[in-house]
Amino acid sequence: MSLASPQPIRPQQVRIARPTHQLDRIAEQYQQGLGMILLGAFQDHEGYDGIMLGYADSDVHFEWTREAGAAIAARPHAEDLWVLYLDRREDLDALAERARGAGFREVTAHNPYWQRHGRTLEDVDGHRLVLAMPPDSPV
Numbered sequence: 001m002s003l004a005s006p007q008p009i010r011p012q013q014v015r016i017a018r019p020t021h022q023l024d025r026i027a028e029q030y031q032q033g034l035g036m037i038l039l040g041a042f043q044d045h046e047g048y049d050g051i052m053l054g055y056a057d058s059d060v061h062f063e064w065t066r067e068a069g070a071a072i073a074a075r076p077h078a079e080d081l082w083v084l085y086l087d088r089r090e091d092l093d094a095l096a097e098r099a100r101g102a103g104f105r106e107v108t109a110h111n112p113y114w115q116r117h118g119r120t121l122e123d124v125d126g127h128r129l130v131l132a133m134p135p136d137s138p139v
Contacts, residue, residue, distance in 0.1 A: 015052070016082065017063040019072050020125050026064050027051050029123055033102030034084075034095065036062070044068075075126045078110035083118075083130045092131050096121065104129070
C-alpha cells in the first residue's frame with residue numbers, strides 16, 4: 001500500500017499525547033529519568049490539565065493530559081511503545097539506569113526485536129518506552 005503524494009507534506013512538529021492521573025509524577029519521572037524539559041503546561045483548559053515535555057531544539061514533544069473526573073482506560077498493551085534511538089550503546093545503558101533511578105521499571109519486551117536492540121522501560125502509568133540502537137547498528 002503506497003500513500004505517496006506528488007508533493008510530500010511534512011509536519012513541522014510531532015506531539016504524542018497520553019492520558020494520566022499522575023501529572024506531577026509523570027513530569028518528575030521523565031525529567032529526572034530521561035532528561036526531558038518542561039516545554040509547557042496548562043490548567044483547566046476546557047476541563048483538562050496537561051504538560052508537554054521534550055528535548056531542547058526537538059520537533060518531537062510528548063504531552064500528558066488529565067481530564068477532570070474521567071477514568072483512564074485499561075492498562076496499555078505491551079506493544080504500545082515510544083521508541084527513542086540513541087547512537088551509542090554506552091549512552092543507552094546510562095540513560096536506562098538513570099530512568100530506573102527515577103522510577104521507571106525495566107521489563108522484558110513483548111517483541112523479541114526490541115529485546116535484542118534495546119532496553120524496555122515502563123513508567124508509573126504502565127506505558128512502555130524503548131531505548132534502542134538505530135536499526136542499522138550492530139546488535
